[in-house]
Amino acid sequence: MNAGWKTATVGESIVPVSVTGRAKIQTKDYKNAGAYPIVDQGQAPIAGWTDSLDAVIDAPLPLIVFGDHSRTFKYLDRPFARGADGTQLLRPVDEIDPLFFFYACRAIDLPARGYNRHFTILKEKDFAYPADMAVQQTIAALLSRVERALELQDELVALLEQAKAAAMNQLFSRGLRGEAQKDSEIGTIPAGWELATIDQHFSVVSGGTPSRGNDSYWAGGTIPWVKTTELKYSVITETDEHITQAGLDGSAAKMLRPGTLLMAMYGQGVTRGKVGILGIEASCNQACAAMTPIDDDVLPQYLYHYLTSRYQAIRSLAHGGQQQNLNLDIVRRIDVPVPPTTDEQQEIVDILDAFDRTIDLHRRKGEVLDQLFKSLLHKLMTGEVSVADFDLSALPKLEGS
Numbered sequence: 001m002n003a004g005w006k007t008a009t010v011g012e013s014i015v016p017v018s019v020t021g022r023a024k025i026q027t028k029d030y031k032n033a034g035a036y037p038i039v040d041q042g043q044a045p046i047a048g049w050t051d052s053l054d055a056v057i058d059a060p061l062p063l064i065v066f067g068d069h070s071r072t073f074k075y076l077d078r079p080f081a082r083g084a085d086g087t088q089l090l091r092p093v094d095e096i097d098p099l100f101f102f103y104a105c106r107a108i109d110l111p112a113r114g115y116n117r118h119f120t121i122l123k124e125k126d127f128a129y130p131a132d133m134a135v136q137q138t139i140a141a142l143l144s145r146v147e148r149a150l151e152l153q154d155e156l157v158a159l160l161e162q163a164k165a166a167a168m169n170q171l172f173s174r175g176l177r178g179e180a181q182k183d184s185e186i187g188t189i190p191a192g193w194e195l196a197t198i199d200q201h202f203s204v205v206s207g208g209t210p211s212r213g214n215d216s217y218w219a220g221g222t223i224p225w226v227k228t229t230e231l232k233y234s235v236i237t238e239t240d241e242h243i244t245q246a247g248l249d250g251s252a253a254k255m256l257r258p259g260t261l262l263m264a265m266y267g268q269g270v271t272r273g274k275v276g277i278l279g280i281e282a283s284c285n286q287a288c289a290a291m292t293p294i295d296d297d298v299l300p301q302y303l304y305h306y307l308t309s310r311y312q313a314i315r316s317l318a319h320g321g322q323q324q325n326l327n328l329d330i331v332r333r334i335d336v337p338v339p340p341t342t343d344e345q346q347e348i349v350d351i352l353d354a355f356d357r358t359i360d361l362h363r364r365k366g367e368v369l370d371q372l373f374k375s376l377l378h379k380l381m382t383g384e385v386s387v388a389d390f391d392l393s394a395l396p397k398l399e400g401s
Contacts, residue, residue: 002383004131010105011123013096017063017089023055024084039074040083041067047083055081057089062098064090064105068117071110075102088119096129099140104129107381128383139380139387146373153366157359164355168309171348172337189337199332201298202261202291206328207254207284223255224282228264231274236262236282254283254290259300261291263307263314265326272326273315275307289331298338302345305352306336 025038030048036056038048057063062077066088075098082089092101104127110118130136174181175190182191189195198204207226226236256262260278264271266287277300284290293300307314314334318324339345379385 002130002386004135005128005383006131007126007128009123010090010108010125010127013092013101013127014090014123015093017060017091019057019082019089021054022057022082023052024082025050025052025055026084030083036079036081038081038083039065039076039087041065041070041072041086042083043070043072045074050081052081057081060091064098064102066090066105066119066122068119069115071112071118073102073105075099086117095131095133097133097136097140099144100129100136103140103143103377104381107377128381135387142387142390143373143376143380146369146376150366150369150373153362153369157362157366160355160359160362164352164359165309167351167355168305171351172306172309175339176344176347184335184337186335186337190339192340194338194340195335196298196338197332198291198303198334198336201293201295201336201338202303203294204328204332205254205290205292206265206286207256207288207290209285224280226262226276226278226282226284226288228267228271228274228285228287231262231264231271231276231288235279236276237279255281256284256290256292257281259293261300261304261307263289263291263326263331265289265328265331266323268323272318272324273311275304275311277301277304289326289328291331296342298336299342299345299349301349301353302339302342303336305349307334310334 025048027040029050029052030038031050032048034049034051036050036052037046038050039045040047056079057076058079061079062075065074065076065082066072067074067086068088069086090101090105092098105122108122108125108127110122110125112118113121130139173188175193177190177192180191181188184195186195224236230236256278258278258280262276262278262284264274264287266272267274291300291303314326317330317334318326319330339348380387
């Protein structure tokens, strides 16, 4: 610990916050718009909105809202209302900067206790802070700027994904040639396009899952074996660490050539309906539908982008009991609007690939900033490094900083 730093418990470092008479908002009363944000213990910064003045907390600000069950921390420097349950309001003593205290709390190791309350444990936790208020504020400003840069990347990715969705809707319904349109079973498509089922242009089979008792298959790890959970990647390559290396004996494996599309037929959450393209020869499990071209009329990349654009509609085709699944027959019968030439297909692919490259770039930037933030949070809050060691001019100047 650097000289000039003090140590205290969280409980010793907070002062009581009086919100007598301030109502809490029930979840059923959250609005989509209003004058004041509602802050609760959930992960979202803002859970809803209200116009209820008797719920508004406008002093003293800023405050830190702690989720007693969820262990979340939120910094509030404008009037807000609280959700009905599970929040504690924290305000540090005068010698600790509120924004610094917010980050110091987030650096504390607070193990989860399920849905039990955590505030009593938090109050017993130690944390360190510089005696010099100016140093506290500089540390907080640095962390805030890095975190805001991360948020901006997330916001940009969201905007790009919206733009891509709008582009896909336009491209697959109107094409690129400005031609007349016609109605089809899937909606409006260009008049010169064919509406074909997947099995007219692709062989559709499932993979297989060898028995764990088959040691000759599982031992060694030389055959790439793709599972449904790995289809969050658009192109699956041999360098991807997420691929399971299945085994030395490939005689039982259904080997699939590069360019094969894989669709997750089973899977809870967002997995079912996801699509990826093999960039290598590989095998896959039985929960994947493997689509291999049987002619040159439809580009695999074109089909990939179209199926991605129809993700929700494809998911809705699933059937079954408690676990809703797709099957090979459903996948084979999916209708696809096909431009008459692969040149037009490739133009559409090029446009959507450009979106994907840009989105991936900003996702990777976000991942780097996230790692940087977590490293700085730990090292600055433990005094392992000094804020004086950083050149703040290297970070972009952000609004409000």
